[in-house]
Amino acid sequence: MDRRQSIKALLLGTASSGVLIEACKNSDKKVTENTTVQPFTGPERMAEENAHYKELTAEPKFFTDHEMATIAILADIIIPKDNISGSATDAKVPDFIEFIVHEKTEHQTPMRGGLRWMDMYCLNNYGKTFRECDDKQKIALVDQIAYPKKVKPELKQGAAFFSLMRNLTSSGFYTSEIGVKDVGYMGNRPNQWNGVPDDVLKQYGLSYTEKELKECVSFNKV
Amino acid sequence: MGDLQIKKQPKKYDAVIVGSGAGGGMAAYVLAKAGLKVCLIEAGPNFDPAVNSAQLKNPWESPRRGASTKFRPFGDFDGCYWGWEVDGEPYTQAEGTKWEWWRARMVGGRTNHWGRISLRFGPKDFKHKSIDGLGDDWPISYDDVKPYYDKIDRLLGVFGTNEGRVDDPDGIFLPPPKPRLHELFIKKAATGIGIPVIPSRLSILTKKINNERGECFYCAQCGRSCKVYADFSSSSALVIPAIKTGNVDLVTNAMAREVLTDREGLATGVSYINKEDMQEYQVSGRTVILAASACESARLMLNSKSQRHPNGIGNSSNVVGKYLHDSTGADMGGIIPELFDRKRYNEDGVGGMHVYTPWWLDNKKLDFPRGYHIEYGGGFGMPLYGFNWGIENLNGTYKIKGQQKEAGGYGASLKEDYRYFFGAHVGMAGRGEAIAREDSYCEIDPNVVDKYGIPVLRFHTTYTDYEIKQAKHMKETFAEILHSMGAVITWGGDDGPENNYGLHAPGNIIHEAGTVRMGNDPKRAPLNKWAQAHDCKNLFNVDGGMFVSQGDKNITWTILALSMRTSEYIVDQLKKQNI
Numbered sequence: 001m002d003r004r005q006s007i008k009a010l011l012l013g014t015a016s017s018g019v020l021i022e023a024c025k026n027s028d029k030k031v032t033e034n035t036t037v038q039p040f041t042g043p044e045r046m047a048e049e050n051a052h053y054k055e056l057t058a059e060p061k062f063f064t065d066h067e068m069a070t071i072a073i074l075a076d077i078i079i080p081k082d083n084i085s086g087s088a089t090d091a092k093v094p095d096f097i098e099f100i101v102h103e104k105t106e107h108q109t110p111m112r113g114g115l116r117w118m119d120m121y122c123l124n125n126y127g128k129t130f131r132e133c134d135d136k137q138k139i140a141l142v143d144q145i146a147y148p149k150k151v152k153p154e155l156k157q158g159a160a161f162f163s164l165m166r167n168l169t170s171s172g173f174y175t176s177e178i179g180v181k182d183v184g185y186m187g188n189r190p191n192q193w194n195g196v197p198d199d200v201l202k203q204y205g206l207s208y209t210e211k212e213l214k215e216c217v218s219f220n221k222v
Numbered sequence: 223m224g225d226l227q228i229k230k231q232p233k234k235y236d237a238v239i240v241g242s243g244a245g246g247g248m249a250a251y252v253l254a255k256a257g258l259k260v261c262l263i264e265a266g267p268n269f270d271p272a273v274n275s276a277q278l279k280n281p282w283e284s285p286r287r288g289a290s291t292k293f294r295p296f297g298d299f300d301g302c303y304w305g306w307e308v309d310g311e312p313y314t315q316a317e318g319t320k321w322e323w324w325r326a327r328m329v330g331g332r333t334n335h336w337g338r339i340s341l342r343f344g345p346k347d348f349k350h351k352s353i354d355g356l357g358d359d360w361p362i363s364y365d366d367v368k369p370y371y372d373k374i375d376r377l378l379g380v381f382g383t384n385e386g387r388v389d390d391p392d393g394i395f396l397p398p399p400k401p402r403l404h405e406l407f408i409k410k411a412a413t414g415i416g417i418p419v420i421p422s423r424l425s426i427l428t429k430k431i432n433n434e435r436g437e438c439f440y441c442a443q444c445g446r447s448c449k450v451y452a453d454f455s456s457s458s459a460l461v462i463p464a465i466k467t468g469n470v471d472l473v474t475n476a477m478a479r480e481v482l483t484d485r486e487g488l489a490t491g492v493s494y495i496n497k498e499d500m501q502e503y504q505v506s507g508r509t510v511i512l513a514a515s516a517c518e519s520a521r522l523m524l525n526s527k528s529q530r531h532p533n534g535i536g537n538s539s540n541v542v543g544k545y546l547h548d549s550t551g552a553d554m555g556g557i558i559p560e561l562f563d564r565k566r567y568n569e570d571g572v573g574g575m576h577v578y579t580p581w582w583l584d585n586k587k588l589d590f591p592r593g594y595h596i597e598y599g600g601g602f603g604m605p606l607y608g609f610n611w612g613i614e615n616l617n618g619t620y621k622i623k624g625q626q627k628e629a630g631g632y633g634a635s636l637k638e639d640y641r642y643f644f645g646a647h648v649g650m651a652g653r654g655e656a657i658a659r660e661d662s663y664c665e666i667d668p669n670v671v672d673k674y675g676i677p678v679l680r681f682h683t684t685y686t687d688y689e690i691k692q693a694k695h696m697k698e699t700f701a702e703i704l705h706s707m708g709a710v711i712t713w714g715g716d717d718g719p720e721n722n723y724g725l726h727a728p729g730n731i732i733h734e735a736g737t738v739r740m741g742n743d744p745k746r747a748p749l750n751k752w753a754q755a756h757d758c759k760n761l762f763n764v765d766g767g768m769f770v771s772q773g774d775k776n777i778t779w780t781i782l783a784l785s786m787r788t789s790e791y792i793v794d795q796l797k798k799q800n801i
Contacts, residue, residue, distance in 0.1 A: 039285040044276040046267060046303050046328075049293045053285070082634040084641075096287065100607075103286050147630040148614050159630075166632065167611045170640060174605040175281035175288065182637070183644050185605055187570035188278060190439040195400035200565055206406045215383050215421070216400040217428045 056102045063098055067115050070131050071097055071165075077142055078169045085182035088173050096172035107164065114161025121158065192219040228493070228502045235261045235471075236796060238492045238507035240478045240522065243331025244778050245764035245785040246513030247456030247464070248374075252789035254469040258796065261505050262461070263476045263494055265514070266303055266327030269334060271447035271458050275301060278441060278449075281606050288606035295324075297606065301335035301447035301455075303328040310673035314680040321664070321681035322729035323517060329474065330457025331515070332732065333778065334447040337574050338424040338454060339597070340380045340779040342371050344389030347773030354591045356688075357658050360770045361742045361751035364391070370783035378454045378782070379431045381572075382423035390580045396428045398576065399440070402569055404600035404648050405577045407558060411707035412579060417596075417699065422578045425454035425779070434463060442603075444573025453573065476503070477674055480526045481510050481761065487530030489761045495674045509760040509792055509801060512738075513785070516546065516766035517664055520737035521679050523748070524666045536738075536748045536755035543665050545658040545736035546683055549772065550594065551726040552693040554700035554714035555649035558707060559620060564645045569602040581774045590691040593774040594654025596699070602645040610640055616712070617643070648709055652696035655774045656689050658736045662728070683728040693725035733777050738767030753788040760801045764788050 041050050063071065075088035075097070088094075101107045118141065119129040126137050133141075145151060145158035146166075173179040195216070201207055208216075236258035239246045250262045271277075276299040281287050284298040291298065295305035304327045315321055326332045345364040351357050368391070375394035384392035398421035401409060409419040426444060430437045435458070436450030444453045451458040464470045475497040482491045482504060491506030512519040520543045524534040534542055581593030610616075617639040618629025627635065667680035697717060704711055717724030728734075741747025744756035753768045755761040764785035766777055795801045 040276070040279060040283050043273050044279070046293065048309070049291070052291070052293065078632045079637060080633055082637055084637070096285075099285050100287075100289070103289065103291070142632060146632050147618075147628045149618060149629045163612075163614055163630065166613070166630070166636075170610055170613065171287060171607050174609045174640065175607060177280070177282055180281065180605055183605060183641055184566035185602055185644075186566055186568040187602065188280060188441060188443075188604055189568070190441065191568050191570060193399050193440040193571045196403045196406065197565075197567055200403060200567070201406075203565070204403070204406075204560065206403075206410070208400060212400060212421075215397060217397045218400075 056099070059102055061098060062101050062108060063111075066129070066131070067112070068094055068098065070115050070118070070129075073131055073138070074165050075169045075172075077138070078166050079173045086178050088169050091173050091176035091178045093169050093172035093176070096176075097168050100168065100171075107168070110161060110164055114158070114164065117157055117161060193217070194219045226502065228504055230504045231506070233259075233261075233471075233505075235259045235505065235507040237261070237509045237511055237792065238263065238505055239511045239513055240492060241265075241331065241513035241515065241518070241765065242329045242461050242472070243326070243456050243513065243515065243765065244333050244781045245766075246511070247330065247333070247460035248782050248785035249511050249513060249764050249789045249792075250464040250470055251460040252786055253793060254464040254467040256793040258469060258793065260464070260470045261507060262464075262470055262472045263478055263492060263505070264329050264472065264474050265477045265497075266329065266475065268472070268474050269303070269328040269330055269447075269457050270462065271301070271330075271334065271451065271455055272449050275447040275449050277443050277446045281604060286607060288604075289608070296335060296445065299443070299446050301445060302326050302332060311678070312670065312672060313678050314667045314670055316680060316682040319682050319684050320727040320729075321683045322727050323679075323681070323734075324729070324732045325515070325518070328457075329461055329472070330447075330455045333454065333456040335445045336778060337597075337776070338426050338444050339574070339578075339776040340423050340425040340454075341595075341775035342391045342393060343367070343773045343775055343780050344391055346389050347771065347775065350592070350771055350773075354585065356591055357771050358739075358741065358746075361740050367780070367783050367787065370787045371779070374779065374782045374786060376431075378425055378459055379427045379435075380423055380425045380454075380779070381421070381428045383421045385420050387580060393423070395423070396431075398422065399428060399571050401576045402571055402601050403564075404558065404561065405575065405598060407561075407707045408598050408648065408650075408703065409577055412703050415702060415706050416582075417579055417703065418582050419577050419579050422575050424572060424574055426572045426574075427452045428572070435459065438572055440570050440572060442570035442573050473505070477676070478514065478522055479674070479676055481512075481522060481535050482506070483526070483528045483530060483535060483758070485530070487528065487758060489535070489758055497674075508796065509762065511789075511792070512761070512763045512767070513765045516734045516737045516769075517679055519763050519765055519767045520546075520664060521666070521677075523738065525677055531757065536757045536761055538757050539745055539748055541660075541739065541746060542748050543679075543737050544660045544663040545739055545770075546663050546681075546728075546734060547656045547658040547736050547772065548728045549731040549733040549774075549776070550654040550656050550685075550689045550692055551651060551731040552696045552714075552717070552724045553649065553651040554697060554704065554711060554724075555647060556704045556709035556711045557616070557643070557646050558648055558709045559646070560708055561646040562620065563623070563642050564602075566602070566645075569645070575599060588695065590688050590695065591657065592655035592688070592692065594652045594692060594696055595774050596696075597651045597653060598649070599651075600648035610643065613639060613643075619710075647712070648704070648707075650700050650703065652693070652700070653731060653733075653774065653776065654689075654692050654696070655772060656685065656728070658739075658771050659686075664737065681729075685722070685725060685728060690722045690725055693723040697723050733766070733772065735766035735769035735772050735777055738763045739770045740768050741770065752791045753784065754791075762788055762792060
């Protein structure tokens with residue numbers, strides 16, 4: 001049973017949530033990397049919102065190709081592939097950043113200016129833009145601006161930009177299918193809340209009181 | 223404009239109700255079930271949670287990943303249309319004062335996304351002037367309202383526990399969910415320093431109560447509204463069943479302009495503008511019931527001027543718009559190092575907290591007159607826009623898997639940090655009682671109209687030392703609880719006298735009330751004890767407007783109880799032909 005059918009069944013009252021939990025466990029699909037999700041524009045939206053979305057997506061791209069390529073490099077430095085999950089570009093973080101600066105226009109100038117700040121730094125030090133630098137040069141700069149508490153005073157603007165870039169990258173990555181799985185958020189599905197698992201209670205030396213056990217909703221443990 | 227004309231609907235209803243939130247939905251439900259003919263006017267579009275809720279959407283299905291927009295200030299998945307601003311519908315504020323006004327425009331109003339915190343007022347809450355000399359007593363008591371609380375507990379469903387606390391009266395409760403892990407931490411810490419923590423009381427169905435509504439399946443998304451109607455929304459639990467009786471005509475996208483009156487000054491109906499065709503309409507009824515929200519109902523009354531009601535309908539007292547007050551609010555958050563690197567499991571639970579703290583102290587021993595309750599949050603929430611924003615303020619402060627790192631960073635090490643901190647945050651919010659004052663109010667702005675030509679409200683709302691001292695006390699309490707549980711304050715800890723200890727601006731907590739208050743003296747209150755206008759016997763108000771004061775309890779459950787009480791009175795009075 002897929003999620004949509006589950007909800008339908010719940011609505012019609014033809015299934016208890018217990019049955020659905022099992023059904024959902026069995027059919028939870030694998031995380032499919034690189035899927036492009038169509039944002040919802042159906043009955044969950046009011047007319048003004050759909051018009052607003054249409055307007056935003058009809059605007060010309062904010063970032064130039066060069067800027068987008070730089071964003072992709074930075075995003076993958078911030079969130080690379082590791083033994084648990086894929087990278088920021090696997091999760092299409094640059095596309096999210098392109099969209100979000102249309103929605104939250106306050107990020108436009110800090111992003112554009114920050115990217116140019118990096119390019120100017122690289123031009124002055126290496127004679128080429130950040131994206132044209134070799135990996136060693138790129139990391140040398142990143143190491144200087146990725147740690148805001150120990151950054152040199154003359155590079156503070158670079159650190160402010162890098163923090164914004166890190167924040168936008170983590171927003172984009174951890175709200176993607178890959179990122180949600182990585183961080184281990186296990187909700188957003190029909191469930192039966194039966195309290196903190198026993199082993200976790202034990203780990204923290206906690207327990208439910210008799211009053212709680214008597215008064216609260218309980219489900220038979222599977 | 224040559225073709226602009228007023229279209230009068232020939233049908234005469236028993237009642238015209240303005241607004242379909244908690245108060246209006248309940249009125250429509252009671253009247254329709256009694257066989258009366260109702261016209262329900264709503265300023266926004268239709269909304270059925272079964273069809274229109276974004277429940278169970280994943281974060282990546284929102285192009286902005288759940289970030290807020292002006293259409294959804296509480297985030298892209300939230301169940302409320304509009305909020306802090308509404309296109310074409312401005313309001314103004316007197317210099318030096320601040321009011322934040324949340325306006326929903328949809329069937330069911332704000333009940334589609336509210337926190338479902340369903341607290342009865344206690345006996346003291348109706349008679350607080352007798353205790354501390356401030357504000358006014360209600361013309362009714364807890365005993366007058368108790369039968370209606372009992373009825374709505376059964377009709378709409380609320381979970382909780384009977385604790386025998388006089389000012390947090392027992393109810394007819396469904397079983398509550400067990401506390402989550404961070405809630406057990408809070409409970410242990412707070413009770414250890416003498417602060418009670420008890421199961422929360424939320425109108426969410428942990429057990430099935432009828433065949434029209436489903437049972438909670440613990441997705442923690444009540445804020446999006448529930449597709450199986452397992453939480454209380456006026457849309458799902460009142461308006462839809464009311465319409466099913468066949469006795470209700472629902473008119474959506476209809477912005478009320480004025481209450482119409484006859485020569486004797488009695489209400490004859492309501493005029494409205496249809497937002498879709500921009501035409502003017504009139505609908506007539508034997509009674510008019512205002513439930514447009516405390517401020518919108520006051521605005522409507524003040525804008526309804528006639529020879530008999532030169533000051534606005536039902537306003538010979540000149541009190542309409544005054545005594546406007548909101549809950550006070552202050553918040554603080556922290557992180558619990560003991561919860562770093564937690565074992566993962568599905569912790570969603572119901573939408574909202576499983577435990578809370580009711581007011582526990584005696585104000586006679588404190589330097590502020592009224593109490594507050596504490597709401598709690600934390601745990602494994604769905605990652606949304608802003609997830610771990612500012613990790614550079616966090617990951618240099620704690621050892622991560624035994625290793626001290628530099629704040630900020632990137633790469634595989636940073637990914638490890640995000641995982642390490644997930645689910646370790648905790649937050650608390652105080653919601654307290656402000657004193658309703660005559661000099662904190664709204665009125666019609668003499669210069670400004672909205673896009674429909676309707677004069678708008680101008681607000682003059684302020685706080686006094688009472689509320690500021692209460693906020694200070696909240697902050698001290700939060701810090702104590704956080705400290706006792708071994709948590710470290712991460713936000714809200716730096717507030718002081720320079721910003722009123724983080725006290726939110728009035729209106730911000732979205733519990734506004736008091737603008738059309740009840741009272742036995744027609745010179746001091748627009749409504750009598752039945753929420754019937756002293757000056758106009760077939761005009762009623764059943765939203766937060768009728769409140770004399772609001773206790774330290776969220777007001778929705780009392781709006782519902784009082785609306786039911788007034789609606790039953792209206793049914794009775796119509797049958798007796800008294801109105």
